[in-house]
Amino acid sequence: DTGRVEPPEDYDDAVTAGPIPDNLEEDEAENYDEAITADQKSVLLTEDVSENYDDAVTAETNTNITTDNPEDYDDVITEEQDGGETEGSSMAFHEGRVRLSGGSECQGEVEIYFRQDWRRVLLDSWSLSEASVLCRQLGCGSVLNYRSSPSTTEHKHMCVTGFSCSGSEAHLGNCSSAQPVNCSSGEQLYINCSEFKELRLTEGCEGNLEVFYNGTWGNVCHNQMDDETVNMVCRELNCGRRGSLSATEARVKSAPNWLDYLKCRKPDSNLWQCPSSPWGQNRCDNSDEVAHITCTDDKKSLHTQEKCSSVPSQKHCS
Structure with missing residues (x-):
């Protein structure tokens, strides 16, 4: 090509x-x-x-x-x-942008930019695989549920159907077989993704990796985590471009292990787009398998000290 x-x-x-x-x-x-x-x-x-x-x-x-x-x-x-890009195994790369309307940032009616216009997505061919890709693309974590939209567009409008994703794609533009159809031909899609998430290292730019999910700070386990994932964490926290990984014990023994098998890829632009095990499902021992990351800049640690807090806005603790 x-x-x-x-x-x-x-x-x-x-x-x-x-x-x-x-x-x-x-x-x-x-x-x-x-x-x-x-x-x-x-x-x-x-x-x-x-x-x-x-x-x-x-x-x-x-x-x-x-x-x-x-x-x-x-x-x-x-x-x-x-012109030919939309006819093959995937849409043109500049297409496939998504947005949600009628709800919040991570909940609403699904619209996709397809063939130079924003179009609603039909529910008929939708599955958990497509929903997982969509929530990841939005930076909204995992799928809570999806269903028929409570509202409809005018029948004269065109919608999109026929997405087929494996579930590992970074965005819907990489999924195959999308087709434009008249909106009167089926129910339109409404999705609800897990919404509020944060991440932090417990000592600023160094420490245990923790994420805030479902109202609680919890651990990220180190299983299968690689340099790409570690570097993503450091960049997202404005702690330099790279870091090193080790395994350690949980800071709070009773804290949940939220994520495991977290592994980022080149196209991922934030941690929530990276594939992982489902929230709360892990093979992680709190005594020695929690991810500990040290971010570096010019080979110097960016370690800082701040008192830990349970509130989601507090990203640093010690």
Whole structure:
């Protein structure tokens, strides 16, 4: 597929009409973003900067696309090349953005950006696999439930159906077989994802990894956790770009073990998009299998000391 440019490492695109000039400054955001030269903005058709991915879509074929790759992922695709992308095994990468309406950030009627418009999703082909991908894409943890929407759109509108996900995808744009249909052909989808989550290291930028879920701080176990996951935690807490992992005992013996087998992938932009065992299901011994992370910056510990608190807004404790 000559329409896609995928950097081998982390994030960021630059789209220019020719070679990037020496004075072009790249955005240095942790997870994504694009730099477009001033003279190229006039041909920029679509720029998505969601938490999950990025694209730049140009209004004409650009044979001189240049991609900077200091960090994460990303695609560049032209409008002309976009036409065939929705017909294959997955939607074009700039499509598949999702939002919920009529509820809250993690609860509501599901809408997806598909073929250059926001469309409701039908319930008929939906399963737990698709629901898991959607909640992950929204950064809303796991699925609580999904059902028929209490409201409907006008029958003349087009909806989307036929998603088929394995459950491990980072976003719905990677799932196959989505099809536009008339909204009168089925019930529309309403989803409820687990909503409030936080994470912290118990000594600031070093310590046991704990997450706030269902009203309680609990442990994250170290089983199968790798460097990608550790580095994600450090970046998300603004504690540098990388860290080291060890196993230790729980700070509070009675605390629940909320997560286990947590393993982040390159496209994941926050911890809640990373696959793991279901909440509360684990094979973890509190005496020696809780994840302890030390974030580093230029090989120096970013250790801080603050008194621990049970409230969700308190990310640091000792």
